[in-house]
Amino acid sequence: MEKIAEDxxxxxxxxxxxxxIYLIGDVLLDAGTRLARGRILRQIAGRTVTAHxxxxxxxxxxxxxxxxxxxxxxxxxxxxxxxxxxxxxxxxKTIPYNWNTSAQYQFWTGPPHPVARRLKEGDEVAGFQIVDxxxxxxxxxxYWRERDGLLILGDVLNGMxxxxxxxxxxxxxxLFTVDPAMNRNSARKLAALNPKLVCFGHGPPWRDPDxxxxxxxxxxxx
Ligand SMILES: [Zn+2]
Numbered sequence: 001m002e003k004i005a006e007d008x009x010x011x012x013x014x015x016x017x018x019x020x021i022y023l024i025g026d027v028l029l030d031a032g033t034r035l036a037r038g039r040i041l042r043q044i045a046g047r048t049v050t051a052h053x054x055x056x057x058x059x060x061x062x063x064x065x066x067x068x069x070x071x072x073x074x075x076x077x078x079x080x081x082x083x084x085x086x087x088x089x090x091x092x093k094t095i096p097y098n099w100n101t102s103a104q105y106q107f108w109t110g111p112p113h114p115v116a117r118r119l120k121e122g123d124e125v126a127g128f129q130i131v132d133x134x135x136x137x138x139x140x141x142x143y144w145r146e147r148d149g150l151l152i153l154g155d156v157l158n159g160m161x162x163x164x165x166x167x168x169x170x171x172x173x174x175l176f177t178v179d180p181a182m183n184r185n186s187a188r189k190l191a192a193l194n195p196k197l198v199c200f201g202h203g204p205p206w207r208d209p210d211x212x213x214x215x216x217x218x219x220x221x222x
Pocket of ligand 1: 058061
């Protein structure tokens with residue numbers, strides 16, 4: 001695991017930073033695809049994990065959630081507006097349906113799992129505050145730690161091009177985003193927190209606060 005900041009580790013993956021899974025304090029944040037079970041359990045072996053939380057319930061984030069919760073006996077927490085999808089396996093409201101997502105759905109999606117805690121704005125998780133950040137999915141939430149300006153924002157923004165894996169800020173592809181305009185509003189809301197360090201679902205940690213502000217101020221208004 002790579003230490004990102006105090007109490008924050010990023011699990012190793014291949015390609016590096018393509019699909020990120022974090023350990024924040026004693027909470028495992030996101031679980032990659034269905035294929036990620038082994039890499040998660042190997043890397044967190046010997047550590048205390050008391051809960052597993054999600055940024056959002058998409059197949060590249062919740063794929064191994066059920067398997068990991070079963071293996072660790074830990075409860076699953078996710079944003080209140082993604083919780084029904086996580087529990088029922090009906091993703092029709094949380095992910096657009098197209099050729100790409102239906103392939104993803106088939107190969108990456110993990111089984112449904114009960115949500116023990118439905119996260120909402122202002123909740124506290126492992127020293128982070130939950131910030132609602134809907135758009136990419138209806139129940140996407142970000143994790144904000146004010147004392148050191150650390151923001152984990154799931155897929156509100158991507159820190160790499162998912163096709164070429166080149167580093168840089170992007171909006172998440174519209175193919176995977178339920179409401180792109182709402183997602184841009186969430187990006188503006190999060191940028192207004194003035195984060196110093198941004199951690200993504202996809203891409204390496206971003207340590208250029210001014211670059212983030214420039215990118216977000218250039219986002220389309222509609
Ligand atoms: Zn993603």
